[in-house]
Amino acid sequence: MSAPATTPSAPAPAGGEPRLAHAFADALPELAVPWQAAPAPAPRLLVLDDALAVDLGLDPTWLRSPEGVHFLTGGLVPDGATPVAQVYAGHQFGGYSPRLGDGRALLLGELTTPAGEVRDLHLKGSGRTPLSRGGDGLAAVGPMLREHVISSAMHALGVPTTQALAVVATGRDVQREVVLPGAVLARTASSHLRVGSFQYARATGDTALLRRLADVAIARHHPQAAQAGSPADQAKALLDAVIAAQADLVAQWVLLGFVHGVMNTDNTTISGETIDYGPCAFVDAYDPAASFSSIDHQGRYAYGAQPGVLEWNLARFAEALLPLLVEEQDDDEGSSDRAVAIATESLGAYRPRFAAAWRAGTRRKLGLAAVAGHDDEVDGMVTDLLRLAQTDHVDHTGLHRRLADAARAGSSAPARDLFLDREGFDAWAARWLPLAPDAAAMDAVNPVYVPRNHLVEEALAAATGGDLAPLERLVDVVTHPYVERPGWERYAEPAPDAFGPYTTFCGT
DSSP states (O other): OOOOOOOOOOOOTTTTSSOOOOOHHOOOOOEEEEEEOOSSSSSEEEOOOOOHHTTTTTOOOHHHHHHHHHHHHSSOOTTTOOOOOEEEEEEEEEESHHOOOOOOOEEEEEEEEEEEEEEEEEEESBBBOOOOTTTBBOOOOHHHHHHHHHHHHHHHHOOOOOOOEEEEEEEEEESSEEEEEEHHHHHHHEEOOBBHHHHHHTTTOOOHHHHHHHHHHEHHHHHHHSSSHHHHHHHHHHHHHHHHHHHHHHHHHHHHHHSSSSOOOGGGGGSSSBBOOOOOEOOOOOTOOOOTTTTTTTOTTGGGGHHHHHHHHHHHHHHHHHSSSSSSSOSSOOOOOHHHHHHHHHTTHHHHHHHHHHHHHHHHHHHHHTSSHHHHHHHHHHHHHHHHHHTTTTTTHHHHHHHHHHHHHHHSHHHHHHHHHHHHHHHHHHHHHOOOOHHHHHHHOOOOOOOHHHHHHHHHHHHHTTTOOOHHHHHHHHHHHHHTTOOOOOGOOOOOGOSSSBBOOOOO
8 A cells, every 4th residue: 555645844944843753663664654644624723732842842833833733733744754653453342453553643753852851743633544444544623632631631630641732623524423623633652652562563473573672662661671681581671660650550540530441452551651532531429330431331441440451451461572581592392381470470560569559549648648557447448438439429539629628627527518428427537537637748649620521521512613712721720730729619520410421432
């Protein structure tokens, strides 16, 4: 299949045009298909994160220029850049797809920031590629703005994540259930390597390719693994590092009430960053069974199922690494069993790591991080509080902020009206308050504001209709999540009953 005709690259104003490296394409050409974005008929900048642009070493003024907007849609390719569609495999809802990849996305290349960090610059919604599998390769304004809102909030909450640099309306209609205005998202990440990248490399049977991929991942994300000793030791160190990073990440999701919605192996990053904000949501009422995706009929990726799903995904990563976990010369009959034993040992560290991260997080949320001992007592309090919250459908985010008020007051009163079982909550608070919870510490980790689902939908509907003001206000609020603002109370409240059950979509 031949690539479409490219738009000739053009120089930008002095100091404006980015310099993009192509390290991924050079190191792993088997996982990179050179390609060009589809031309945007009438590109119009909707959103630009100026602060992120500066952090990346980009000139916001130039990015707002006609040349810059064309660059953000892939229409202007800087000299020397090599845009590629990345190839990967993946388990999607448990079913294996041997060849997925960027069906509507392109890696424009890598930027080196003024701080010396390497970041991918990646497009989403930039048109069909050889990996589109029948899709149109396009994206609509609403889903791309959703990723901007949620990823901005996650970054402000301290969660490792890809970040949205810009959303550009293309001037092209996108046919879904209805006709929608099209858009391209430009996002950054420390890389777009994922478990599915390793699954694809393993499936080729090319151990040299798999080893090159591991070397790239180690150099890019986990350089300490390079000091582990032999190549087999380094591969195990990579596995251990990814397990640790992902365990810590999903613990943060659970603590905040975030539901990713599509935890396929191709959405599990090697860096430990959150990626691909499709059918995502934050829970209002605490409920481990909360599931919002229109296609997750069995609740495979429900809120409380996420830690178990991650363990399953990491097992697929370990399977992909098996040929690297023993030395090349160890090709005797027992080498396969030894590799499995090594992988199994590494995977055994996942549950303790996740449990420790979650346990430490719950102590912080309850203001007890500095309280020595009482581990079993605190664990019991956490379990009992969540049971009360689930039974009474208590708002997850609001509860923890009200608990900080209770800690300040030395009384259960500021939080008890959230519960139907007020006597049950009073009894719980009578166990918690004597431990002298630190209200200020609670305020530092429990957000006032998260992207409430009804407010996200309200803002996206307005933006799709041409009014960006509600979206801009929402982003302003959720990017300052710990600062309570007078007059902004509606942004801290759960959805009204009239909002009804919430359903999210992948946005494809």
